[in-house]
Amino acid sequence: MDSPADEARQPPASVAELLGALDRIDESLPKRLKQCAICLRGNLDRVAVSTVADMAQLADVPPSAFMRFCQTLGFSGYSEMQALFRAEYAQLRPDYTERLSMLRAEGASGAGRLAASFAEAGVKSLMDMSNELDGRQLQAVAERLAAARTIHLIGLRRAFAVVVYFAYLLDKMGVASMLHHTTGQIESDHAIGADDALFAVTFAPFSQETLTLASRVGARSIPVLALSDTTMCPLGDVAEQLLIAREVEVGGFRAPNAAMALVTALAVAIGGLRKERA
Structure with a gap:
């Protein structure tokens, strides 16, 4: 029986191909690699600007596990996968109309709610920087x-x-x-x-x-x-x-x-x- 790595020997040529490959092997992924897959799908816009340690933290796995996840998809490591996302970064980021629609869908478009959310994000950014x-x-x-x-x-x-x-x-x-x-x-x-x-x-x-x-x-x-x-x-x-x-x-x-x-x-x-x- 082929392993997930066997099914994804060649690295995807686009983010769309990557997601398609992920769909095919998703059910056969071990628990930690599945966490990586969930994290990746939910944070496509972050890959281009995040380190492997950042993504591993988001997925709640060790960096080595996220590296194995990248290799499972056919990449030599995180850097090669990140290069693919960097090339398509501008297309992946939603425009401002889409972002506002996302906030409304999440029920977070009220001024008070937004102020609280940005304040919380600001505190987190400052603490991470420190x-x-x-x-x-x-x-x-x-x-x-x-x-x-x-x-x-x-x-x-x-x-x-x-x-x-x-x-x-x-x-x-x-x-x-x-x-x-x-x-x-x-x-x-x-x-x-x-x-x-x-x-x-x-x-x-x-x-x-x-x-x-x-x-x-x-x-x-x-x-x-x-x-x-x-x-x-x-x-x-x-x-x-x-x-x-x-x-x-x-x-x-x-x-x-x-x-x-x-x-x-x-x-x-x-x-x-x-x-x-x-």
Whole structure:
């Protein structure tokens, strides 16, 4: 009798194929792998931005079990499966009309209920960030930015609020900064000098404009520091340090609670370092 792994030797070429393969082998999966299957179906939008440890925690299984689950589906491991989801991430995430419909279907569209849900998600995001925070890495980012003549900031779409607030805090600290926003598709990276540094923020699905600017700046040997919601962010290829701030969702909506906390800490730390060196 063939095992589930035998039935899924070839990795699926699309998420649709993956789900079809999962349907065929679902009944024959051991208990822990079945938990992984249930978790995967219920969190398709999270795979592209989550680590194997994150998904294993959601499934309430050890990471090794989730790895075996990926191999059962025909992948060499979690990274290969995640690459498939990353390629289709934009299509998997529902648009805002669909997200609101989902909230209404769940009976969670009232303003009071939504406020409570977002508050709970915010607390969870902040606690997760605090538990996973690498203080030495954050300090290294603060010191690198504090040493820059001017701190350049880029973050578009959902990340825009984060860099705007960062710029506001830096201004209050008396730290020179410049916000890049690509208005009119004007490329302003010529303003970034050799003594400067770039802080780039992008969350999945990633902003190509942000990635392009970071790549051009990094190619000039100018320090690039970055913030994202996944270690798989392409900024990791050009940034000296990549900070991670994951947000808990409410019906597909994500408020940048952890990201705001991180840039606030950075701004205050940078201000303190500048005063020490004055």
